[in-house]
Amino acid sequence: MRTLVWMAATFALVTLSLEAQAKDLSKNSRFVCSWGSDIAADAQAAKLSGFTLYGARKKLxxxxxxxxxxxMTAMGITEQTYNSPSRLKPAGIKQTYYEQCIRHELARR
Known part of the structure; x- marks a missing residue:
């Protein structure tokens, strides 16, 4: 139980830290990360519902x-999402993608 509370507190601090750092990024960088995370979440939802990669690409x-x-970026994100063995819910994929994108953008500076 203690470990779970510690993990939740750590996750909250990391999330707050990323949000604060994200505000330092340009509006365009935040938009791109947010847009990409939406694409990844949509692709994961389609994958989990049994929609084929072909169908998802056709829709795009x-x-x-x-x-x-x-x-083309949406196609790449969708293909990577389908190729991943992950069974996370779309909200989890969206959060993970956004956090990793922000980290990447901050590292590029």
Missing amino acids: QSQKFPRPWMR
């Missing part, structure tokens, strides 16, 4: 994207 092909780079 018909979708309108505001920026030219988004379609």
